[in-house]
Amino acid sequence: MIKITLPDGSVREFEQGITALDIAKSISEGLARNVLSAEVNGEVIDATRSINSDATVKLLTWSDSEGKKTLWHSSAHLLAEALEALYPGIKFGIGPPIENGFYYDVDPGGRSISSEDLPAIEAKMKELAKQKNPYLRKEMAKADAIAYFTDKNDEYKIELLNDLEDGTITFYQQGDFVDLCRGPHIPDTGFIKAIKLMNVAGAYWRGDEKNKQLTRIYGITFPKSSELTEYLELLEEAKKRDHRKLGKELELFMFSEKVGQGLPMWLPKGTALRERLTDYLKKAQAATGYVQVITPHIAHKDLYVTSGHYDKYGADSFQPIRTPNEGEEFFLKPMNCPHHCEIYKNKPHSYKDLPIRLAEFGTVYRYEQSGELHGLTRVRGFTQDDAHIFCRPDQVKDEFLKVIDLVFMIFKALDFKDFTAQISLRDPENKAKYIGSDENWEKAESAIIEAAQERNLSTVIELGEAAFYGPKLDFMVKDAIGRRWQLGTIQVDYNLPERFQLEYMGADNQKHRPVMIHRAPFGSMERFVAVLIEHCAGNFPLWLTPEQAVILPISEKYNDYAKKVLEVLKNYDIRAAIDDRDERAGKKIRDAEISKTPYMLIVGEKEEQSDSVSVRKHGEGDLGEMTLELFAKQVQNEVDAQINAN
């Protein structure tokens, strides 16, 4: 008999060789039907593998992320089985579980697999799933494994095998399909109840663009068909919120082939929104010791030779602009920091001056690969809400605290309630690849961690993710439908102060090198607005929305009163417009609802007589009649509450 410790701390005795599935059965049949895999002494294994000694066992189901992974990984095998049945001789790369589902990279030989083929493959998978074929684990010597795939002519699997250490290789078989695999897998294919193949795409073998491009088939599966329905609904919702679609519908921004790809143009409404964000941040920054600067859009090549960016990115940049007579080279600026370093150098600094915080809404241009461009989130010209803080090493923590506070304030005003920070530190195994002294790194890394702790920021620490020039903290927000986005960033930089020979005079009358901190709470205005649009589905917070109210006169007769209402609202700093088209109220209301205007003010005879408006709120409906003054005050209160949401 062996002792099995369960997560609740209870210990039960079982026969040696028991499986996790048996343990589940001993608890309840229902549980047994839901067990996908098991964590035994910290290792995730098949629920059908025997356990031969005392162990701590956690049964993994759909509610565990490891359980999901098991189902999806097994689903990838099921996909492969279906493909092999439909496309004999097809070769397989890898087929892992991913964040939402799984994929399999395949080489269909001379054939091609397109999205039109997916329904047939899906049907085959469903057919195979119904057979409830068990996933059987087999062990094989490496040489035999290579022989097996040589026989099958699958060079990809052979390559994978060659990279494995000698010894025993594990295989899994379900139905007629055998795959090289570490596992674990679900007990049988019958656990896969709902299947959806999403799309096909090209993917390089082993992620290397020099390698052959394979066909990647994405899919997702669920243990309950209702979950698939929910998932597809979420995708629909995401589609509705797509900032590219809403940006067009709400007339926020546009692209033009003539202007160039990846170069957004902000329409009047989008500009109004963006400027409001900019003003908000400028005010907040002015209050926390930043000074604004403005630098040109191009700079001499020498600036980037000094900064080191020329060597690193010169070839991948927009090509230089040359002066006609001298032939000097100028680059469109890809970042603002080198300019700001020059501003810092404009005069000598005392330790007493520090920190110096130079802020600029700087528009930068980067040559992104054409296939990379995506709406406002990935563009070739964008404006960073940039600032560079030049400070002493002992001031890093305090500066981080201040930036974190600033970011908190912004997130609250924009209704981002769920956010975390990722702190990227250097790889302790490979300190040589980073610039800057050990002492400074340690100081900065602990300063960042302490600052995050002091502000109760939930953080994930990633070792080895730091840039070569310094550690950083990135903010990740979760939007209204649960997607994660990376927005603001705070980065320590030891490189540029060195390269630009930045200095300050210390209390010891010696020259010292300042630390530079790059920070951008929004990241870029473009990306931020894109995320904001998707977060609020185009229903912007009242303080930010381009038009807060629209006045809808019932008929032409009340246009004059509508104008009076507009004047009063203006005096209250409320952004409004009149819809004086020759249309019925129903039509005007419909259009205002579609344009997501927060308040509709219907004015007719009774309103005119009592200096009032009938208020309808977007998405909610009729709020009834109220005096104009009362409405204006309510709007003001709502705006104040949003901006000062603390």
Add this chain to the structure above:
RNA sequence: GCCGAAGUAGCUCAGCUGGUAGAGCAGCUGAUUUGUAAUCAGCUGGUCGGGGGUUCGAGUCCCUUCUUCGGCUCCA
């Protein structure tokens, strides 16, 4: 940049196997003077992304180029 898909009116889309373009909305004009998600009628609007080719004839077939979309690779 690479693989795959797509590009028809301002927007959303139809146009079977080639026979010289169509709807709804928007816009304009007129009628209507309207009370909480579409008043009616008429009209305008497209060198079918660009260029080349095949053909008696191309939105439709072929080549090329640009852009967009889904991925891959990349992201100072």
